[in-house]
Amino acid sequence: MNVFLNFLFVGLPIFFIIGLMLNIKYLVKSFFSFPREIKLVFFSWFFLFFGLAVWINRGSGIDILSYSIQVVSIMFISLITFYFILKNKKLFLTKFLLFYLVYGFIGLLTSFVSTKPFITLFKAYSLIIVIIFTGFIIKIIKYNKKYRFILVETSIIYFIFIVFLSLLGGYVFPEITHRHNNGPLGFMLVGWPKLNSNTLSFLAAVVSSYGLIRYVFSKKIKIKMLYFSIFLMGLSVLFLAQGRTSIISFTLGILLISFLLGELKKIRYFIFIVLIIGISYYAIKGNININNFDLLFEYLSRGSTVEQLETISGRTELWEMAIEKVQKSPFIGYGFYVTTVYGPYGPHNSMLQVLLYSGFIGLLFWLVSIFIGYYKIFNALFLVNKIKYVSYKDYENLLMIWLFIIITLLRTITGSDLTVHHYSTLFFLSLYVYAYVLLNWIKKGKG
Numbered sequence: 389m390n391v392f393l394n395f396l397f398v399g400l401p402i403f404f405i406i407g408l409m410l411n412i413k414y415l416v417k418s419f420f421s422f423p424r425e426i427k428l429v430f431f432s433w434f435f436l437f438f439g440l441a442v443w444i445n446r447g448s449g450i451d452i453l454s455y456s457i458q459v460v461s462i463m464f465i466s467l468i469t470f471y472f473i474l475k476n477k478k479l480f481l482t483k484f485l486l487f488y489l490v491y492g493f494i495g496l497l498t499s500f501v502s503t504k505p506f507i508t509l510f511k512a513y514s515l516i517i518v519i520i521f522t523g524f525i526i527k528i529i530k531y532n533k534k535y536r537f538i539l540v541e542t543s544i545i546y547f548i549f550i551v552f553l554s555l556l557g558g559y560v561f562p563e564i565t566h567r568h569n570n571g572p573l574g575f576m577l578v579g580w581p582k583l584n585s586n587t588l589s590f591l592a593a594v595v596s597s598y599g600l601i602r603y604v605f606s607k608k609i610k611i612k613m614l615y616f617s618i619f620l621m622g623l624s625v626l627f628l629a630q631g632r633t634s635i636i637s638f639t640l641g642i643l644l645i646s647f648l649l650g651e652l653k654k655i656r657y658f659i660f661i662v663l664i665i666g667i668s669y670y671a672i673k674g675n676i677n678i679n680n681f682d683l684l685f686e687y688l689s690r691g692s693t694v695e696q697l698e699t700i701s702g703r704t705e706l707w708e709m710a711i712e713k714v715q716k717s718p719f720i721g722y723g724f725y726v727t728t729v730y731g732p733y734g735p736h737n738s739m740l741q742v743l744l745y746s747g748f749i750g751l752l753f754w755l756v757s758i759f760i761g762y763y764k765i766f767n768a769l770f771l772v773n774k775i776k777y778v779s780y781k782d783y784e785n786l787l788m789i790w791l792f793i794i795i796t797l798l799r800t801i802t803g804s805d806l807t808v809h810h811y812s813t814l815f816f817l818s819l820y821v822y823a824y825v826l827l828n829w830i831k832k833g834k835g
Contacts, residue, residue: 396624397559401552404621407614414611425528426535430542432468433525433814435461436518437546440811441581462514462809465521472524480527482824484764485519487757492516494750495724495808502723511725514809522817529825536825537785539818540792544598547591548618551625554579554588558628577628587811589631590799593638594815595622597791600642605784637798641791703736703802710735714743721747725808734804741804758806761820765793768823771830782826789819 408415422430439461473479481489495512502508529535557565557580566575567585576585583591599619606612626635709729714721721727727744729735735744742754769790771778778786796816799805805812 394559396628397555400617400621400624401555404552404614404617407610407617410610411614422535426532426538428468429525429528429538432465432521433539433542433818434546435464436814437543437811440809440814441583458514459510462510462517466517469517469521469524478527479520480523480530482523482526482760482764484757484760484820484824485523487753487760489516489519491746491750491753491757492519494746494753498721498723498746498750501717501720502726504723504726507725508723511808515813518809518814518817522821526821526824529821530828533829536829537822539821540785540789540815543815543818544594547595548598548621550579550583550588550591551595551621553581554583554592554625554629555621556580571630573628573630576630577625585629586631586633586803589626589629589634590795590803591811592622592625592629593631593634593795594792595619596626596638597641597795598622598788601645601784601788601791633798633802634795637795638791641794644794645787645790706735707737707740710737710740710744714740714747717747718743719747719749721745721750736802736804738800738804738807741807745807754807761816762793762797764827765789765819765823768826769793771826778826778830785822789822792819 419427419430439458441457492512492515495515496509499505499508499512525539529538554565554577558577561580564582565578565580567578568574569576577588578585579588596619599615599617599622603612603615603619606615626638706729713727713729721742721744724745727734727741729744735741739751739755742751746754769786771782771786792815796805796812796819799812803812806816807813
């Protein structure tokens with residue numbers, strides 16, 4: 389096991405570096421061909437992700453250094469937004485952005501009931517300024533076909549960076565990155581810099597999906613090697629971090645895409661053959677029972693007891709506590725980013741989290757905005773079977789986004805995604821911007 393883990397922690401990052409170096413000339417040339425405003429968008433969006441290196445450690449308070457980085461990143465985006473205003477760029481707000489913006493302003497109002505008003509004000513302002521900044525980005529790339537995927541690509545580049553560091557950290561700093569559990573691996577991988585295993589699994593699932601689709605569509609051996617290394621790194625971190633929601637959603641996404649993409653049909657055949665062989669083997673032995681799947685069960689349970697699994701690792705209990713707490717302040721909630729349900733734990737459900745943050749008033753605007761956002765993205769996704777309306781590159785991107793959106797959607801059920809300025813929020817915004825700009829071009833007959 390140690391040899392295998394060392395290969396994952398060291399071998400895969402080396403494989404990625406080799407693939408990166410083989411393509412470095414092409415990548416650098418591509419970047420320097422970007423117009424100045426696109427470069428500014430790239431660095432700004434990347435820095436927003438970099439600022440989210442904060443993680444509130446359970447039981448040990450706030451990482452002040454990381455929080456300071458987040459404050460600096462928001463100040464920087466505020467300055468860039470002000471720069472766009474000075475350049476007489478009109479703010480562009482779609483219905484989704486408008487309702488999301490109102491939700492953010494409601495967050496500002498919750499500072500009056502918050503026990504930590506400055507944190508509430510900062511987190512609400514962070515969401516507001518990011519939404520306004522996104523509006524300016526749409527204005528910049530709305531008629532630029534070449535760069536409409538820039539936000540998604542930038543997001544994934546940061547995710548690859550985190551996955552790469554997590555693997556190296558797993559080897560160099562095991563005392564920091566290996567969170568002990570009673571599962572078959574004996575630990576769950578957490579990020580380096582520190583990032584909880586569920587969020588790390590989400591990033592890894594996105595990276596795996598990106599690497600796989602890009603690998604399938606690439607033609608040159610050097611490029612395929614780079615994307616294959618990205619796919620393997622993401623898959624390894626997903627395996628080691630053991631986030632069940634991300635593993636399940638990634639698997640469902642791959643099965644779905646295998647029906648849409650001919651090159652991935654072999655995945656279905658492989659799974660079918662493995663199942664047939666496994667069932668046949670145990671049928672011949674005459675002992676098909678649940679115990680045959682003990683190892684898989686132990687891995688997915690991550691050392692949890694049956695009682696813990698019945699409550700989805702305690703989530704149903706947290707949901708009950710959250711509902712009770714909401715009833716005590718149903719209209720305005722308790723304040724952005726300060727409410728927990730039990731000790732340091734939130735409710736692990738986006739709708740309940742919004743109710744705790746800003747009550748039914750905030751939930752109304754949040755639900756409308758998220759519905760509009762998903763509606764627009766799915767409108768674009770259903771173009772995947774209408775290849776005459778989209779370019780071959782957009783077809784590739786849409787297949788990729790099918791995987792991303794399944795992962796993101798399921799995370800809102802067992803996590804608290806899309807509720808504040810967070811990795812998942814920035815990533816969702818990037819998916820929305822791509823879908824909006826693509827549909828806008830098709831509507832104008834440009835494709």
